[in-house]
Amino acid sequence: VRHLSDDIAYVLFPEQQIHARVQQLGRQLAHDYADRAPLVLGVLTGAFQVCGDLVRSMDPCPRGTTVNFVRASSYGSGTESSGKVAIKMDMDSKLIKGRHVVLVEDIVDTGMTLTRLKAHLTENCEAASVAIVALLDKRERRKVELEADYVGFQCPNEFVVGYGLDFDEEYRTLPYIGVLKPECYAHKL
């Protein structure tokens, strides 16, 4: 039987390491937003894991903190960003006006997704502020200048999957982040 884990060349960030770091970030956020309740906005689909773990670690959690999601996708089934980012809000955009938004991402790669989202939230939705939490920062691949406010780990320029990160929608379920064996994506490119 073939398991997802058979496709992983090596583990880059083990489960324990991710949880320890996400917990630190959650506590930091709770502290930084103690007097301005944030709207935590997870970017689907990749951020579903980190978003859940992050808000659970916001302790003590500021009163008024809310959680919602926005869908953004650009990759399709390739390993390269298409550069076109589709945004779909999962909430009434009017409710964002005046809120302190904390965007939660699994990874910043070219920076296109977060640049588009940040502009949308600031200009169209009139958020009071927009901060970015990115579990992984793949700086080498940046095409537009974009700096995350909170970064979990710097990420090498490898094709990483797991803990929300996919290749062709698969591998998101893995509890760790690993590098995909090249033979597992070569035939699909």
Ligand code: PRP
């Ligand atoms: C991935 C990842 C980030 C984005 C980063 O999402 O989850 O959202 O790409 O890339 P960028 O910095 O080059 O824009 P993807 O578009 O694959 O959608 P998904 O989250 O549904 O997998």
Ligand code: MN
């Ligand atoms: Mn994504």
Ligand code: MG
């Ligand atoms: Mg993807």
